[in-house]
Amino acid sequence: KVLNVIFTVNLTHLKMIEDSAPLFIREQALNPKPQGGFNFENWHRNERLQNEFRAKGISSNLPKVMLTGTTICGCVYKDGVVLGADTRATGGSEVADKNCEKIGYIAPNIYCGGAGTAGDTFQMKKLVSSQLDLLRLSTGTQSRVVTANTILKQQLFKHQGHISAALIVGGVDCTGPHLYNIYPHGSSNKVPFCTMGSGSLAAISVMESTYKPDMTEEEAVEMAKEAILSGIFNDLGSGSNCDITIIRCSGEVTRTRGFEKPNDTKLLRDKIRHPKELVVPSGSTKVLESSFLKYIDVQDVTAPEPMMI
Amino acid sequence: LASDVMTVQQKLELQTSMYKLQEHRDMKPSVFNNMLSSFLYARRFGPYFVEPLVAGLEGPDNKPFISGQDLLGASVFTDDFVVCGTSEQELFGTCESFFKPNLEPDELFETIAQCMLAAVDRDCLAGWGGVVHILTPEK
Numbered sequence: 278k279v280l281n282v283i284f285t286v287n288l289t290h291l292k293m294i295e296d297s298a299p300l301f302i303r304e305q306a307l308n309p310k311p312q313g314g315f316n317f318e319n320w321h322r323n324e325r326l327q328n329e330f331r332a333k334g335i336s337s338n339l340p341k342v343m344l345t346g347t348t349i350c351g352c353v354y355k356d357g358v359v360l361g362a363d364t365r366a367t368g369g370s371e372v373a374d375k376n377c378e379k380i381g382y383i384a385p386n387i388y389c390g391g392a393g394t395a396g397d398t399f400q401m402k403k404l405v406s407s408q409l410d411l412l413r414l415s416t417g418t419q420s421r422v423v424t425a426n427t428i429l430k431q432q433l434f435k436h437q438g439h440i441s442a443a444l445i446v447g448g449v450d451c452t453g454p455h456l457y458n459i460y461p462h463g464s465s466n467k468v469p470f471c472t473m474g475s476g477s478l479a480a481i482s483v484m485e486s487t488y489k490p491d492m493t494e495e496e497a498v499e500m501a502k503e504a505i506l507s508g509i510f511n512d513l514g515s516g517s518n519c520d521i522t523i524i525r526c527s528g529e530v531t532r533t534r535g536f537e538k539p540n541d542t543k544l545l546r547d548k549i550r551h552p553k554e555l556v557v558p559s560g561s562t563k564v565l566e567s568s569f570l571k572y573i574d575v576q577d578v579t580a581p582e583p584m585m586i
Numbered sequence: 587l588a589s590d591v592m593t594v595q596q597k598l599e600l601q602t603s604m605y606k607l608q609e610h611r612d613m614k615p616s617v618f619n620n621m622l623s624s625f626l627y628a629r630r631f632g633p634y635f636v637e638p639l640v641a642g643l644e645g646p647d648n649k650p651f652i653s654g655q656d657l658l659g660a661s662v663f664t665d666d667f668v669v670c671g672t673s674e675q676e677l678f679g680t681c682e683s684f685f686k687p688n689l690e691p692d693e694l695f696e697t698i699a700q701c702m703l704a705a706v707d708r709d710c711l712a713g714w715g716g717v718v719h720i721l722t723p724e725k
Contacts, residue, residue: 314628315628315629315630315631316628316629316632317629317631317632318629318632319629319632319633319634320631320632321632322632323632323633323635326587339587339635339657340635340636340637340656340657340670341656341657342656342657342658343656343658343660343662366660366662368656371674371675371678373654373656373662374662374664375664376664377662394658394660395656395658395660396623396626396627396630396656396658396659396660397630397658399623399660399661400624400627400630400659439631440630557684557693557696557697557700558696559692559693559696560696561696561700562695562696562699562700562703565715571724
């Protein structure tokens with residue numbers, strides 16, 4: 278009888294392990310060497326969890342993904358490229374970040390705005406930025422915008438749209454100013470002006486009516502700013518401030534965070550802080566136990582000098 | 587997910603210890619934030635169900651650094667406050683009202699404790715007090 282019991286217990290234990298993930302993924306998890314690329318060890322467990330929650334009717338409080346609701350736009354003018362973006366990041370229906378930076382650095386002459394899942398856009402920009410860095414080191418030439426476009430396209434197509442990142446890549450290289458927009462499934466277009474994100478419809482209407490070829494810098498910046506503002510005010514997923522990045526043919530880049538702040542609440546807040554009721558009096562919280570430890574130990578260490586060849 | 591919180595904590599402890607052994611110094615909060623971000627994004631398709639907050643003092647002048655991340659590692663850098671959890675919405679409300687910049691450590695402790703208690707009182711899934719960690723240059 279005792280042997281029987283042990284046998285049964287062992288079998289169910291093995292079955293549980295088998296259900297969690299296939300053998301090759303479990304072995305990957307035990308592998309001490311870190312590997313590049315995506316790690317799928319938790320995928321089976323998560324699927325099982327979500328199915329179980331759905332089957333039992335439990336509304337799970339699993340964390341939500343942060344989306345950059347977004348309006349991003351770009352346009353090519355006579356001497357370069359202007360990129361504009363709003364600064365709101367949403368998680369569900371609430372604002373997760375009131376001032377997030379959506380236009381990211383790719384190369385000294387290439388910048389990229391991203392809409393979609395925040396994590397995906399940031400990581401795609403980081404990925405293409407580091408790949409272009411290595412390319413620049415190995416070729417010794419300035420990065421081209423079309424290179425960034427191709428790398429991003431191929432990466433997004435490889436993941437069949439599951440990496441939800443819609444990007445506008447703009448920059449200036451030896452062949453002139455270029456602007457590409459890239460959709461999450463891996464298609465891209467070379468365009469003189471474009472908008473992406475949930476506020477793209479509001480923004481594209483402004484751009485379609487005011488765009489003309491060979492604009493001056495002031496006209497282009499004004500157009501991008503108006504497009505983003507229309508996205509901010511007419512789309513719920515976009516809001517807060519407008520960021521502008523100007524990449525000129527001369528090589529000069531101007532990044533302005535908060536180019537226009539139509540939703541600045543600072544003045545209002547400063548007025549509100551005056552009532553005494555909002556100051557918490559000291560001693561109002563009952564402390565059950567407290568402990569203090571010194572943890573910072575500052576040591577001056579001289580940085581080692583790089584070796585000169 | 588409680589088990590994911592523990593797993594992520596242990597894996598991060600491994601990373602910080604390895605860093606400390608290799609570089610002979612502590613990891614800066616912003617570096618830790620980036621490391622955590624990459625760690626969570628590596629499991630983009632099969633993520634850990636955690637919403638981490640990072641807080642620390644950065645640099646020789648001990649500038650405060652806070653950031654919050656979603657489950658994929660997308661960071662939010664602010665200079666006022668970050669919140670997460672089941673009473674996220676309530677915490678947004680209390681923190682927006684009570685937060686003031688440039689508070690003393692004791693005042694900040696009172697403020698954050700009251701914000702927390704007020705918010706979790708309105709949430710069945712969270713509550714029963716809290717733990718406050720105050721980081722200052724002295725202790």
